[in-house]
Amino acid sequence: MNVLVWLILLSVFLGGGALALFLWTLRSGQYDDLDGAANRILFDDSAAKRDEV
Amino acid sequence: MSATLTEAQTAQRSPPASVHCQHCGQPSGAERFCCAGCAAAFETIQGLGLGNYYRQRVLNPANRPPRPESGERWDLARYIDTDADGVNTLILAVEGLTCGACVWLIESVLAREPDLLAGRVNMTTRRLRLAWKGDTARAYRLAAQVEGLGYRLVPFDQSCLRAAEDQTGRALIRALAVAGFSAANVMFLSLGTWVGLTQNMGPATRDLMHWVSALIALPCICYASLPFIRSALAALSRGRTNMDVPISVGVTLVSVMSLIETMRGGLHTYFDSASTLLFFLLIGRVLDHRARGKARETAQELLMLRAGDVSVLQADGSTRRCRQEAVAPGDLVLTGMGERIGVDGTVARGETSLDASLVTGESLPQPAAPGTLVFAGTLNLGDAITVRATATGNTTLLAECVRLIEAAEAARGRFVVLADRVARAYTPAVHVAALATFLAWYLALGRPAMDSLITAAAVLIVTCPCALALAVPTVQVVVTSRLFRQGILLKSGTALERLANATTVVFDKTGTLTEPVLLADSSDAQALAIAAGLAANSRHPLCRALLAGSGAAPQLPGVIEHPGLGLSLLRDGGEIRLGSRRFCGLTGSAAAGPELWLVRPGAAPLCFAFQERLRPDAAATVRAVRAIGIDVLIASGDAAPAVQQAAESLGIAVWHAQQTPASKVALIESLRAQGKRVFMVGDGLNDGPCLAAADVSASPSTAADISQTVADVVFQGASLRPVLTVLRAARRARAAMRQNIGLSIGYNLLVVPLAVAGYVTPWIAAIAMSSSSLLVLGNAFRAQGKLRS
Numbered sequence: 087m088n089v090l091v092w093l094i095l096l097s098v099f100l101g102g103g104a105l106a107l108f109l110w111t112l113r114s115g116q117y118d119d120l121d122g123a124a125n126r127i128l129f130d131d132s133a134a135k136r137d138e139v
Numbered sequence: 140m141s142a143t144l145t146e147a148q149t150a151q152r153s154p155p156a157s158v159h160c161q162h163c164g165q166p167s168g169a170e171r172f173c174c175a176g177c178a179a180a181f182e183t184i185q186g187l188g189l190g191n192y193y194r195q196r197v198l199n200p201a202n203r204p205p206r207p208e209s210g211e212r213w214d215l216a217r218y219i220d221t222d223a224d225g226v227n228t229l230i231l232a233v234e235g236l237t238c239g240a241c242v243w244l245i246e247s248v249l250a251r252e253p254d255l256l257a258g259r260v261n262m263t264t265r266r267l268r269l270a271w272k273g274d275t276a277r278a279y280r281l282a283a284q285v286e287g288l289g290y291r292l293v294p295f296d297q298s299c300l301r302a303a304e305d306q307t308g309r310a311l312i313r314a315l316a317v318a319g320f321s322a323a324n325v326m327f328l329s330l331g332t333w334v335g336l337t338q339n340m341g342p343a344t345r346d347l348m349h350w351v352s353a354l355i356a357l358p359c360i361c362y363a364s365l366p367f368i369r370s371a372l373a374a375l376s377r378g379r380t381n382m383d384v385p386i387s388v389g390v391t392l393v394s395v396m397s398l399i400e401t402m403r404g405g406l407h408t409y410f411d412s413a414s415t416l417l418f419f420l421l422i423g424r425v426l427d428h429r430a431r432g433k434a435r436e437t438a439q440e441l442l443m444l445r446a447g448d449v450s451v452l453q454a455d456g457s458t459r460r461c462r463q464e465a466v467a468p469g470d471l472v473l474t475g476m477g478e479r480i481g482v483d484g485t486v487a488r489g490e491t492s493l494d495a496s497l498v499t500g501e502s503l504p505q506p507a508a509p510g511t512l513v514f515a516g517t518l519n520l521g522d523a524i525t526v527r528a529t530a531t532g533n534t535t536l537l538a539e540c541v542r543l544i545e546a547a548e549a550a551r552g553r554f555v556v557l558a559d560r561v562a563r564a565y566t567p568a569v570h571v572a573a574l575a576t577f578l579a580w581y582l583a584l585g586r587p588a589m590d591s592l593i594t595a596a597a598v599l600i601v602t603c604p605c606a607l608a609l610a611v612p613t614v615q616v617v618v619t620s621r622l623f624r625q626g627i628l629l630k631s632g633t634a635l636e637r638l639a640n641a642t643t644v645v646f647d648k649t650g651t652l653t654e655p656v657l658l659a660d661s662s663d664a665q666a667l668a669i670a671a672g673l674a675a676n677s678r679h680p681l682c683r684a685l686l687a688g689s690g691a692a693p694q695l696p697g698v699i700e701h702p703g704l705g706l707s708l709l710r711d712g713g714e715i716r717l718g719s720r721r722f723c724g725l726t727g728s729a730a731a732g733p734e735l736w737l738v739r740p741g742a743a744p745l746c747f748a749f750q751e752r753l754r755p756d757a758a759a760t761v762r763a764v765r766a767i768g769i770d771v772l773i774a775s776g777d778a779a780p781a782v783q784q785a786a787e788s789l790g791i792a793v794w795h796a797q798q799t800p801a802s803k804v805a806l807i808e809s810l811r812a813q814g815k816r817v818f819m820v821g822d823g824l825n826d827g828p829c830l831a832a833a834d835v836s837a838s839p840s841t842a843a844d845i846s847q848t849v850a851d852v853v854f855q856g857a858s859l860r861p862v863l864t865v866l867r868a869a870r871r872a873r874a875a876m877r878q879n880i881g882l883s884i885g886y887n888l889l890v891v892p893l894a895v896a897g898y899v900t901p902w903i904a905a906i907a908m909s910s911s912s913l914l915v916l917g918n919a920f921r922a923q924g925k926l927r928s
Binding site: 090094097098101102104105108109112117118119120121122124125126128129 | 195238239242243260261262263264309312313316317320323324327328344347351355
């Protein structure tokens with residue numbers, strides 16, 4: 087019975103974590119430029135790298 | 140991507156002495172660059188060590204890139220947004236962004252700027268976001284750097300931008316994520332409970348499972364069902380019903396019932412059903428929203444072009460920057476090189492050439508001199524001019540067109556889509572069935588109220604239309620993306636259904652059914668060879684027609700193109716010119732049809748006349764369209780004999796000549812009054828109103844920007860075949876949508892008796908719901924396979 091409580095808590099925690107992560111990616115605009123993301127992978131030098139605000 | 144060439148391919152095909160500008164790829168005569176701006180941009184890019192750009196980029200020969208300009212044309216400081224931390228943000232629209240390499244180039248240049256917080260290009264929306272701390276005047280330097288690379292920047296009003304952001308789409312995806320989380324977790328718990336039912340799970344454990352499910356599911360359901368409940372309430376308050384009404388009632392009832400069952404320690408709860416249901420329904424909603432997204436973006440871009448600043452010339456000779464709306468008719472507006480004219484008016488001073496493609500669809504630069512009428516949205520390619528304003532702000536032709544588009548969108552919003560028509564009949568039927576079940580169990584069979592209510596709720600769950608919600612949007616998305624890959628852009632989500640219902644196609648003639656062709660007997664062979672040699676350097680439609688009419692002629696090197704005027708070549712004997720009557724120094728009134736003149740030293744001026752000829756595949760397309768049972772007619776602004784000739788050679792019985800934009804609209808209205816569904820295909824600015832008035836419309840991608848914005852379908856290439864392709868695809872799509880709706884209703888007919896009899900437990904509901912949704916998805920992809928064949 088005890089193990090059940092732990093497992094349920096663990097699974098809800100993991101699922102909730104994934105949900106929070108997804109909502110964060112959505113909010114930080116990672117789905118706003120899907121065309122750009124597809125092309126960026128082909129840039130082969132790091133000149134354009136920068137910490138985004 | 141057949142229309143595009145990589146730089147490497149272009150280099151292979153060009154002779155060593157390149158006749159294409161090394162920066163923009165346009166014909167440049169014998170020079171390396173077509174203009175000083177391109178030379179400067181090339182130098183800048185090479186000087187920064189970013190020459191890789193030229194190897195990586197993909198040029199589209201059909202698009203004329205903007206010519207590099209310089210100078211402070213915008214009052215950028217007004218568009219800067221400064222937050223509490225002193226971070227300045229500026230958002231600029233980038234014109235001339237063609238591929239990933241452009242993104243790389245701009246970002247690489249900006250990356251060299253010290254302590255710039257953000258310099259990132261969004262390729263989807265073509266916007267550049269800049270963020271930095273401190274001096275706002277730095278905006279001008281940053282913008283000048285990007286403009287130095289050959290791009291044109293237009294600042295965005297950020298309050299305007301925020302209003303236009305796609306809030307609904309984001310809210311739907313958030314709701315989808317929450318519903319998915321709830322569905323997955325509650326289903327895990329439910330699986331345990333279902334197995335437990337056969338394995339002697341103790342009541343205490345089962346109750347624990349139910350309570351945990353309730354704790355996860357209830358908040359999630361509350362959040363994820365909001366889009367449906369809002370829409371249902373909106374419909375009910377207008378005295379109507381839609382698909383969201385049974386969804387909202389069903390989900391609410393099921394959640395409340397399950398909570399009561401949990402508290403009573405009952406055997407079955409339906410939290411998993413409610414969560415999964417919302418998850419599937421939201422997938423349908425997100426797809427639906429995406430299918431409708433394109434039209435919104437196009438109108439937004441037009442509005443953006445309208446929102447610029449203009450320079451007004453004061454009485455004392457100084458200039459003042461102000462908003463377009465603030466300009467009064469009669470004011471003198473100064474428009475520099477590379478600037479869009481902000482007002483309608485007449486040229487007061489200066490001579491230049493203008494790019495009016497946004498307004499008239501004419502892709503070639505037009506000469507302008509004092510007295511010429513100009514329209515807002517026209518781009519000044521040459522010297523600065525002064526324009527006396529006649530209409531400003533909301534009274535310009537451009538604003539008129541935007542209003543026209545909005546009116547057309549609103550009118551189309553009234554089109555009742557297939558899914559909504561089904562919903563109107565479906566909603567009452569479902570609720571009556573559930574109510575009848577409750578009454579039968581409670582009154583006729585004398586069962587306890589709780590049991591009767593649970594059975595009625597089960598009826599609502601299994602009939603909840605998740606397959607129905609997926610039926611139409613899945614087909615729309617699948618068919619739209621398939622057509623997109625064939626160069627046909629569907630801009631409206633409901634265009635497919637309206638196309639499938641079309642009974643009559645109305646073609647515009649000039650530019651749609653026809654193309655210019657050289658009159659065969661117009662010249663002697665030697666002069667023709669010289670003219671064709673010159674023409675081979677240009678992409679002007681008449682030059683292409685001349686080249687095609689001459690057979691194969693070798694390209695002459697050293698030719699200079701004078702945009703909007705013609706071509707010239709310096710030879711030993713003097714200058715050879717090919718171009719308009721005025722360019723060749725000739726006088727006299729213009730001929731009826733299009734013409735090109737050739738003047739050579741020591742020879743009489745020679746005229747090449749062109750006539751409109753039917754596109755090669757026009758007859759075949761018209762025949763095929765009639766073969767699928769659709770009437771074809773022509774409405775043209777041309778004189779009767781020309782239209783009659785075209786109609787007869789295409790076998791079209793009904794044609795209308797000498798049509799004005801207003802009479803074309805009247806024609807379409809009268810056809811619609813006869814109960815016909817009109818599909819209009821046209822390209823010119825004068826077709827704009829009738830494209831909007833028709834039930835559904837298409838434009839070639841060479842059409843005026845305004846026509847393209849109004850049209851539901853935009854197709855690429857010189858062929859008319861896409862008209863047929865899109866009609867066929869629409870009919871197949873309609874068939875697939877009907878099959879999907881049939882499948883989902885058939886499934887309901889199958890399980891409703893089980894639910895009424897009280898045999899539907901949560902796990903049967905879950906299996907039935909998922910399998911019907913998968914069936915519908917599978918059928919949509921089958922439609923895609925058919926389109927390919």
